[in-house]
Structures are given as C-alpha cells and as structure tokens.
Amino acid sequence: MKPDQPSFLLAHLSDPHLPLTPGVTPRDFLGKRTLSYLSWHLNRRHRHRRETLDALTADLAQQGPDHIAVTGDLTNLGLETEYLQAHAWLDDLGEPENVSVIPGNHEAMVKGAWERGGAHWRPFWQGDSPARNQAHAFPYLRVRGQVALMGLSTAIASRPGLAVGALGEAQLARLAPLLARAREAGLCRVLMIHHPPLAGTVPARKALLDAPALQGVLAREGAELLLHGHSHRSHLQEIDTADGAAPVIGVPSASSMHHEPAAYNLYRIATRPEGWALSVKTRRLSAARQIEALQGFETVIARSHAGGNAP
Ligand SMILES: [Fe+2]
Numbered sequence: 229m230k231p232d233q234p235s236f237l238l239a240h241l242s243d244p245h246l247p248l249t250p251g252v253t254p255r256d257f258l259g260k261r262t263l264s265y266l267s268w269h270l271n272r273r274h275r276h277r278r279e280t281l282d283a284l285t286a287d288l289a290q291q292g293p294d295h296i297a298v299t300g301d302l303t304n305l306g307l308e309t310e311y312l313q314a315h316a317w318l319d320d321l322g323e324p325e326n327v328s329v330i331p332g333n334h335e336a337m338v339k340g341a342w343e344r345g346g347a348h349w350r351p352f353w354q355g356d357s358p359a360r361n362q363a364h365a366f367p368y369l370r371v372r373g374q375v376a377l378m379g380l381s382t383a384i385a386s387r388p389g390l391a392v393g394a395l396g397e398a399q400l401a402r403l404a405p406l407l408a409r410a411r412e413a414g415l416c417r418v419l420m421i422h423h424p425p426l427a428g429t430v431p432a433r434k435a436l437l438d439a440p441a442l443q444g445v446l447a448r449e450g451a452e453l454l455l456h457g458h459s460h461r462s463h464l465q466e467i468d469t470a471d472g473a474a475p476v477i478g479v480p481s482a483s484s485m486h487h488e489p490a491a492y493n494l495y496r497i498a499t500r501p502e503g504w505a506l507s508v509k510t511r512r513l514s515a516a517r518q519i520e521a522l523q524g525f526e527t528v529i530a531r532s533h534a535g536g537n538a539p
Contacts, residue, residue, distance in 0.1 A: 235498035235505075236373045238418065239293035241284065242457025243301040243332065243481035245276040246317055249309045261305045261337055263388050268304045276304075280490045280513060281483035285321060287511055287519045288492055295372050296322055298352075299457040299479075300332025300383070300422035303345070311335075311345030324351035328370060331383035332422040332458060333393055333434075339385040353379055367403045367419075369410070374499050374535075376410035378403070380421045382436055393423035393458075394437040400445055407449035411471070414536030416497055416504045416529075418453045424478055426467060430459045443467065446474070452504060452529050453477070453495070460487045462510070471531055477508065489513050489520075503531040 254262050288296070302317070303310035321327050329352040336342040346353070346362060355368030366381035380403070382393030395403075410417045423436035425443065436442070450471030456463075456478045463478035477495075480488040491512030498505045509524035 233374050233499055235496050236295070236375050237291070237293045238375065238495045238497065239288055239291065239296045239492060240299065240455050240477070240479055240495065241288070241296070241482040241492035242299040242422075242479050243460055244281050244298075244317070244483045245272060245301055245304055245334070245481065246281070246310065246313055246483075247273060247276065247278050248304055249313055252305075252307065252309065257305065257307070259338060259388075261307075264305055264334075264337060272304065275486040276481065276483040278483070280485060283513055283517065283519070284482050284490055284492055284511070291494060291511075293494065294326070295375075295377065296327045297377065297418075297420050297455055298327065298329040299420050299455055300330050301334045301457060302329070302332070303334050303337075306335050306337035306341035306345060308345055311348045315348045318349060318352050324354070327352050328377055328379055328420060329353050330366075330379040330420050330422055331381050333383060333386070333391045336383035336385050341385070342381075342383045355379075364402075366399055367406060369406050371410075371413075371415065374414075374416055375497055376413070376415035376417045378406060378410075378417065378419045380419060382421060382423045389433065391434040391458075392437050393435075395442060396438070397441070400438070400441055404445050404449050407445070407451060411450055411533050414533050416453070416499075416534070417451045418455065418497075419451055421454060421456050423458050424456045424463065424476070425454055426465050426476060429463060429465070429478070434458065446470070450474075452531060453497075453506065455479075457481075460484060462488060462491065471533070472529070474529065475506065475527070479510075480512075485513065485515070489515075499535045500528060501535065502528060503534045504529045
C-alpha cells in the first residue's frame with residue numbers, strides 16, 4: 229500500500245426500513261412483533277417512504293462510489309418476506325462485493341429472525357475469508373484498496389419496548405486480532421456498527437449494552453473510522469483508540485424525513501504520509517424533494533501505520 233494509491237469513495241446509508249409487503253397482518257405473527265407492527269402501522273409507515281429512499285439511492289448511484297456501507301435496519305419486523313424484499317433492494321444497490329451490509333435490531337425482532345433471514349443476504353456480509361457459519365461470521369473483514377471494512381453485528385432479540393444491541397464477548401474477541409492485523413498491513417480500519425458505540429447518543433432503551441467492552445478493544449487495538457445508524461439522526465463524535473482519536477459518524481434514516489431529512493454520507497479516504505485524509509460530504513433530500521449537497525468537512529486521521537509505515 230503506497231501513498232500514491234487512488235483515493236477510495238465510500239457511501240454510507242442506514243435504516244431504510246423498507247415498507248412492509250402488502251398483506252402482512254398481526255395474524256402472521258405474535259409477541260414483540262405485534263407491538264412493532266402497531267408502531268409501524270400507526271407511525272413508521274407514514275415516515276419511511278420508498279419514494280424517499282429511491283430518490284437517495286438514485287443520486288447515490290450517480291456519485292459512483294467504490295463501495296456502499298448499509299448499517300442495518302433494512303426491515304421492520306424481521307419477517308422472511310421483508311428479508312427477501314431487502315435482498316432485492318440490495319441487489320439493485322450494487323454487486324455484493326461492492327456493497328456491505330450489517331444487521332440492525334429490527335432484523336432480530338424475535339429470536340432466530342436474523343439467523344434465518346440473514347442467510348438471504350449472505351453475499352453482502354460475506355467476508356474475504358468465508359466463515360464456518362453465520363454465528364462466527366461477524367465481525368467480517370473486506371479489504372478494498374487501502375481500506376479494511378469491518379462489519380459488526382449488534383443484532384440481538386430484546387424485550388418489547390427495547391431496541392438494545394450487543395456484540396458479545398466472542399465477537400469482541402474475534403475483533404481484536406482483525407484490528408491488529410489490518411494495522412500491520414497499513415490499512416485504514418473502518419468499522420460498521422448499527423448501534424452508536426458511545427454512551428448517551430441514544431436513550432438507554434436503544435443502547436449498545438457492551439459499549440464499554442468495545443471501547444476497551446479500540447483502546448487496545450485502534451481504529452480509524454466508525455460508522456453507525458440506529459438513531460435516525462446525524463452525529464459526529466470522536467472515540468479514543470490506541471492509535472489516536474477516530475471519528476464516529478452516524479447518518480439519519482435513508483427513507484424518512486421525520487427526525488431529520490433523509491440523507492446519506494460520502495467519505496473520500498486518501499493515504500497521506502501522516503495518516504489518512506478524510507473528506508465527508510452529506511447529500512440529503514430537501515422538503516422540495518431535491519437533493520442538497522451539504523458543506524461537509526475534511527480532516528486528517530493521523531496514523532503512523534498509514535501507507536505501511538508501521539515498524
Ligand atoms: Fe435500529
């Protein structure tokens with residue numbers, strides 16, 4: 229990996245919550261899904277609109293990103309029919325090697341939903357080294373250019389009224405050596421995670437339960453950039469890592485104008501002798517349903533291992 233490598237353009241969208249397929253009624257399920265169905269029927273179906281999502285993804289395609297990160301909550305109830313619908317949407321977004329998906333809490337609405345439905349999306353979460361099975365597949369690693377994309381799963385079934393997530397000890401144990409090896413390879417480590425990794429970003433009932441354990445791994449092994457969804461709002465924060473501060477960036481829902489205008493981000497990552505230059509641009513849908521390009525910002529993520537400089 230050399231500093232004169234071409235820059236890498238990564239698009240990031242999240243929480244599309246594709247509309248429920250026609251004909252789904254509470255008779256099709258029981259338990260937590262019933263409450264979530266009512267929530268969808270009363271509120272979310274009016275907020276998450278396919279035409280909003282389609283306007284964003286049409287614009288995204290015109291930007292020609294090298295890769296697209298989708299950070300979870302493609303579904304509402306985690307039903308098989310929703311997984312199939314989302315698979316078709318992912319296929320339209322791009323080739324599986326150029327689109328990376330991770331699950332959100334809605335994919336794990338009830339126990340077993342992600343394990344069954346996630347298999348349909350496998351080409352989009354399959355790492356460069358295929359895992360033995362879905363349970364061991366996260367975090368996955370996909371190296372593209374100078375970037376090491378790591379997909380984490382925080383999808384766990386939780387009680388009605390909760391939308392918490394957790395990585396679990398086993399996944400965190402697998403993450404540490406991935407981070408170390410990517411650092412040795414001089415790569416820019418980009419982590420994709422549905423739940424925000426910093427406390428207080430979302431209310432406790434929506435939190436990442438083992439956020440402190442993740443922060444501990446990052447404090448030991450380092451990372452360059454973390455991308456998340458879940459809150460349906462934009463965020464720009466920083467997290468301390470072994471190799472220095474790393475930006476933590478959240479995007480709003482790609483299909484809703486409710487909390488904030490629907491939006492996606494573009495990250496241009498370029499190797500510099502002192503680290504990685506990161507340019508962040510947001511493209512969102514205006515009330516007049518036009519795409520707006522926001523000002524954005526540029527920063528340098530200072531890292532000694534950039535460009536293979538690590539001893
Ligand atoms: Fe979520």
